[in-house]
Amino acid sequence: MPYIILTDASLAFGHVPLLDHADFQLDAGERVALIGRNGTGKSSLLAALAGCGGLDDGKLWLQPGLRIGYVPQEPPFAAGQTVFEAVVAGMGEVSRLLGEYHTVSHALGEAGADEDELLQRMHTLQTELEARQAWSFEAQAERVIQRFSLDAERLVGTLSGGQKKRLALAQALAVSPDLLLLDEPTNHLDVAAIEWLEEMLLHSTMTLVLITHDRRFLERVATRIVELDRGRLLSCPGSFAEYQARKEAMLHDEALANARFDKFLAQEEVWIRQGIKARRTRNEGRVLRLERLRRERQARRERQGKVELTLDAGDRSGKLVAALEGVGKRFADKCVVRDFSCRVQRGDKIGIIGPNGAGKTTLLRLILGELAPDTGRVIVGTKVQVAYFDQFRSQLDEQATLIDIISPGSDFVEIGNQKKHVISYLGDFLFAPQRARSLVSSLSGGERNRLLLARLFARPANVLVLDEPTNDLDIETLELLEELLQDYPGTLFLVSHDRAFLDNVVTQTIAAEGDGIWREYAGGYQDWADHQATRQRDEVPAMGGLRSRDTQTAATRAGDGSRKVVTRSAAGGRLTWKEAQELAALPDRIAGLEAEQKRIGERLADPALYQSPPQEAQSLAVRLHAIDEELLALLERWEALEG
Incomplete structure (x- = not known):
């Protein structure tokens, strides 16, 4: 059964339609990435799905009883709240009841309090809280605060940007949501927190809709890509890399269709401007069709151009x-x-x-x-x-x-x-x-x-x-x-x-x-991460500990051959004649592979490739992967020989 069905949705900001009669369906277990250009309305759509923003027209259906966790791009928190109070505040009516319960509990100890009335109110609140399973929510709030390494008693106003983002995630997860909506969740998080969030989402059973421009995060987490483009929602099941290939083909087809339409419209415009003789024999149906074509051309929304970036480096600095x-x-x-x-x-x-x-x-x-x-x-x-x-x-x-x-x-x-x-x-x-x-x-x-x-x-x-x-x-x-x-x-x-x-x-x-x-x-980053993984791999056996997942991945990628290379390099011996010849030949071998890699990349980026049977694209992708592995092995060998 679907979690969300959006039908014929329209939403405009000023004269620009953000949603133009758009349709969308979200099924249980999906992890959908919502992407698109800045200002196209992604955050507005996510807020509408969360019930925090309305549509101008259309219908939004949510599965009854669906629990939704929502993390906006800039989460609103009261600076005077503690972290625990902020997390509990995300529980809606339960939050209000818990707050009142604790207020009544504190009032019982004050002098002059009407104990009978307060005890009766506490009993009523306790019954309501138990009916809503509020105590389990409060325990869940404590667990997620601990999981995100936050101090429950710290004031929100003293938190950094990254800590506030972790607090917003903790608030959303405290209600054990069926559906999690995340707007730019990686902003202000450091790499370790981003990788932790990746793993948490990958191993969670929650359905997910997220807005992100972090391509590595997107590639790992998403099972479907939905692009908001000129008011329409374009869905592409699979990874981000698969979406990119399909998008290129779609844009190419759209450009061809628009060119054919414009050519036909130009021919009709020439016909309508012909002389008096032609006007006397004019086909009225053809005139009406021309008017319809003009309206279609006027209504067409062209794809926004690219950003034009230029940078003036000024006068050269010293070396x-x-x-x-x-x-x-x-x-x-x-x-x-x-x-x-x-x-x-x-x-x-x-x-x-x-x-x-x-x-x-x-x-x-x-x-x-x-x-x-x-x-x-x-x-x-x-x-x-x-x-x-x-x-x-x-x-x-x-x-x-x-x-x-x-x-x-x-x-x-x-x-x-x-x-x-x-x-x-x-x-x-x-x-x-x-x-x-x-x-x-x-x-x-x-x-x-x-x-x-x-x-x-x-x-x-x-x-x-x-x-x-x-x-x-x-x-x-x-x-x-x-x-x-x-x-x-x-x-x-x-x-x-x-x-x-x-x-x-x-x-x-x-x-x-x-x-x-x-x-x-x-x-770059991956070179540093590989170096750290290699260092941990070499240190862990000596410590008698267990390897981490990242260390095992790096060790598998390096293979037994790289371990032999490291051992030989550590020995510090001189290169043999054969090894010297191998070292001299490595730059040409690497250059040849990189040239082949570039040719395959250009071929894979050509939309015409995907009009033919898929075998060629598959074989090119396999060869590209093999080149990556071979280049990695050659670079490791070069480093070892020079070491």
């Missing part, structure tokens, strides 16, 4: 951007950075990863010379121009217009010695001309991030500091931002918990390892 020698920093009794040394060169793309509260912002300020170290020395290079992307959007004035944010006091912005009108520049970031004078307060979370990027890129900078730039950005904009940063000639510092984004952008990683210790690693 050395920063050097740290034995740097240490403490705040009261907490050591944030302990004896850390590194050199940052022009053009480095550095990812900084670590749990919330590890001191990532402190480390960045030390590197850029904005914060003096307690011990050690910091050398900042010459001609350094820094631009910041702030995850809290504190640079945005809620009452300012979009134009004021981008170019206060001027109608033009200058990028790379070229002037551009501010309205045209905002259009590059998908802000329509009529919205250029809207207030910042009217923007969605994703639109605010796009505006912050537009403001950032309107100023020259040879050092970019991006603090969680991926929050709320849609997948297409994320991919375009990745391409821009890959080609950026300046120096980049990226703080992010988006694992795919880190892997696609950074060339080296600085990771927090606890107790103020930071270490540098080559590569």
